[in-house]
Amino acid sequence: MGARRPRTGDDWKLLAQACAALLERLPELVDEHVRELHAYSPAYGRVIGYDQHWQEARDAMRIGIETISAPRASPRRDLDHAEWLGRRRAEQGLPLELMVHAYRLAGHQVWDALLEAASADARRLAVLMQSATMVWSAVDAQADTASEAYRATELELRRRTDEQLQALLDALLEGGRSAEVAARAAAGLDLPERGRYAVVVLRTARRDLTHRRLEAEGLRFVWRMRTDCEVGVVSLDEGTGLDALAELMEGRCPGPGGISPVVTGLTELGRARRLAELALRTCPADAPAIVRLDRRMPGALVVSQPELSSLLVSEVLGALLDLDPADRAVLLETLDVWLDCEGSAGRAASRLYCHRNTVFNRLRRLEQLTSRSLSRPRDLTEMTLALDAFRLSPG
Template sequence: MGGRRERTEREWSVLMSAAQVLLERVPQLTDQLIEALQAHSPQFDLAVPRDEHWQQISEAMRYGIEALAAKRSAPRRDLQYAERLGRRRAEQGLPLELLLYAYRHAGYLVWDELLEIVTEKDPESLPVLVHLASDVWAGVDRQASTVADAYRGTEQEMRRRSDERVQALLDALLEGRSAPGLAASAAAGLDLPEQGRYAVVVIRVERAAGREPFHRIGAAEGLRFFWRMRTDYEIAVVALEPGVGLTELAEVLRRRCPGRPGGISPVVPGLADLGEARRLAETALRTCGPDTDRIVRLDERLPTALVVSRPDLASHLVADVFGPLLALDPADRAVLLETLDAWLESGGSAGRAATRLFCHRNTVFNRLRRLEQLTSRSLSRPRDLIEMMLALDAFRLG
């Protein structure tokens, strides 16, 4: 309330005279408005304590009536109060549409009361008052706009604080903290079951200038992703719906995040287990060598995971198995290890390994025999073969 166009002396006189009477009727108008709001929606009583509601409506009406008859240079206390009230109602959880309804209904009550006052005291001035109607409703609209802006700003800030709190809870779970109620609070904030099927994904991301930005997946094919950013990688907690497993998860990630190495943990039974899942996902990522640009599952790389989990033992294994190879010329050594890798990837077939290496199968046999001589191990003996496989992984990843 409270117009801001230039008024004539007659208009000022009519408004100020009516406003003085109107201020005396604020308690009755407050009672009327409270009753109308309660009849319109029970949420007013549920969100706002009755005494507080009455007091705030009374003050808002009083400031609005004063603004109606105030000079242009007067402070807009009605707008200042509308801003405070918008913040308060957002905190109380009253829907914005109900708050705006209250302001506009108050405008109707005040306008009807103004008409009644002028009709009783100075009916000849009714045309003057009608001429001021646009001022009155412009004031109501300005107050409604102010209260809405304050409400939305507060709601956004509350949502941001809530999101930050939920993200902090998720970080605490990923770090493996165990505090009473932590998993339950995170479940409520994320709208997830505390006990359910979850996996953790860790994807290495280079953030250098010129690199294609990483695009996070929100949801896909029975999967919900909740991402957290770290310095050089992204972590996702993934909720898996019934019937969806790690095969589907790996396929989605490889399709939507091509060219990026990553690790996937096994499925864990609840949010409280996310810390262990994160550690396992990071272990899976460490099994990706420098030339690997795909996302791998830990359960498919357990032997290699054992090697990278104990770098101290891995270095002893490399020295013990490949000791003589380490003294070779790097190019010579690389050829032998590349041949061993191709032979293993080909399921022990020299022919398929030769195709991969673009050489004759006899060349493969000769290189493997030389490798056996240097390492004093036989690829036909299971225990020796296991040692050679693990040593090869340890050498490549070390």
């Protein structure tokens, strides 16, 4: 509220009389005020309701009028009420601009009514004009106070809502299958309860990634930050599959990360999250990537059974483990590349920058050390799984 200019006792008496006369007309002023607001926007009636709005407008206008003639040292009841009303309007969901409009309209109506009552009395009119700055400063202060309270309450409500939604999402990601939780999460996150979903888990939370940067046609992301990872729930359109998701992730995220298979509803997110984490565990530390579980099944099998994996490594690759680390690495790399090249020694040699006979010699040495033949399917399966287990073992 602006500084009040010094006035004589008669000036204050005239101003108090004008305000007292205006209070006698309060029901008439409130009728006009509420009627104009409801004509301006139907949201007032839809959000607040006419009777409740009338009572609250009466209280606000009465306190505002009493403030005009109150002594300078009086408590600012108008600002206390404005703060309360700002919080209330935010809780009710009335748009902020409509609340501010109501304050401005009330200020104009009160001022016009004061001018109309003082127009026949020059002395009273002069006192009123002297008070113009004070009156409009009071209206501004009330509107500003109500707006600040509105914004603070809106932020708090949004924070509470976000926390509730995150809690619901966490419950689903932890394996909750409650239909009620799924329904509330679906409503709050604007996601279908039954639909095609995948879960992405990134090992290191990447704070620079947002759903806006990763949005694409047919894909919608909802991210959940955790201490050591970032979990993304991906809603897939009917015609969008994991190929599109993997392509998008590989182009935007350096990894490591895991992508689950598609599941068919929010209650399946817990299983999808566990499968995405399993896919993530198949990423070697030295070759981070975004991997799909359906493309890493052998690796997923071995990392899901650490005790059996350790036994498999020792049984199949035991003799290799006694070699010099550099020598062992060359042999295992050759096997890995040969498998990746679908058993073609020529293509493997090209990638390893060596002669194809060198590839054959290394593979024969592997067969001798493991007592297994790469031409026998069962032996090849064991060696492939043992290679995955060795590469993915924590040690």
